[in-house]
Each structure stands twice: as C-alpha cells, then as structure tokens.
Amino acid sequence: MVTATWTEGTTRAGEPAEAPRVLGAGEQRLLGHADARVSWSAPGRARIRDAPLDEAVGRLVAHIRAFRPGVVVTHDAYGGPPGHPDHVRTHRVTVLAAHA
Numbered sequence: 001m002v003t004a005t006w007t008e009g010t011t012r013a014g015e016p017a018e019a020p021r022v023l024g025a026g027e028q029r030l031l032g033h034a035d036a037r038v039s040w041s042a043p044g045r046a047r048i049r050d051a052p053l054d055e056a057v058g059r060l061v062a063h064i065r066a067f068r069p070g071v072v073v074t075h076d077a078y079g080g081p082p083g084h085p086d087h088v089r090t091h092r093v094t095v096l097a098a099h100a
Contacts, residue, residue: 001025002063004056004090005035007042029063031056036085049089053096056089060097072098 001023003016007030015029033048035041048056064072074094075083079087 002031002060004030004031004048004093005033005041005086006030007032007045010041010043012041026067029067031063033086047086048093049085053093056093057096057100058095061100064097066082 001020006013006016013030016030019081019082020026020028031048032042032045033051034045036047036049072094075087075091077088077091079085079091
C-alpha cells in the first residue's frame with residue numbers, strides 16, 4: 001500500500017500505516033507529498049497536485065517495481081464523490097506508473 005500524501009512523524013501518518021497491518025498488506029510506503037488541503041501534512045514538500053508529474057510517477061514506479069503487485073487499485077478519474085484534487089492527481093499518477 002502506497003499513500004501519496006503525508007509524511008512520517010505527522011499527525012495522520014499513523015492512520016495509513018495501520019491500514020496495511022489490518023489488511024495483511026505488508027509495509028506502508030509513503031510518497032510524502034503534502035495534502036492539498038492540509039499544508040502541514042508534509043512540511044517543505046510539494047502538494048501532490050503541484051509536484052512535477054514525471055517526478056511523482058517516477059517515485060511510484062520505484063515502489064511498484066520493488067513490490068511487484070499483482071493488482072493496482074486507485075481512486076477513479078474524478079476523485080470520488082467529493083472530487084478531492086489529491087485523489088484526481090493520484091489517479092493520474094497511478095495509471096501512468098502502472099503503465100510504465
């Protein structure tokens with residue numbers, strides 16, 4: 001499981017770290033981008049929607065190649081019902097990384 005936003009040591013970083021344990025999905029991996037709506041989620045890091053596309057895709061490709069998953073799941077192209085900008089961008093990054 002790879003989470004696009006939040007970094008180690010921030011308030012919500014523990015939430016996505018717990019999910020893989022509950023699901024039996026191994027170690028949590030963080031891309032470390034800031035949440036679009038919470039600037040302190042990754043101090044000094046670009047928001048996922050502002051990060052250069054090739055950089056974000058490349059970082060996710062590295063995780064995919066290291067883990068070699070059989071299935072990749074992400075948000076839909078519209079970011080779900082609320083249309084969260086992080087979810088829209090994460091969808092695009094994930095689809096491009098999976099194709100790479």
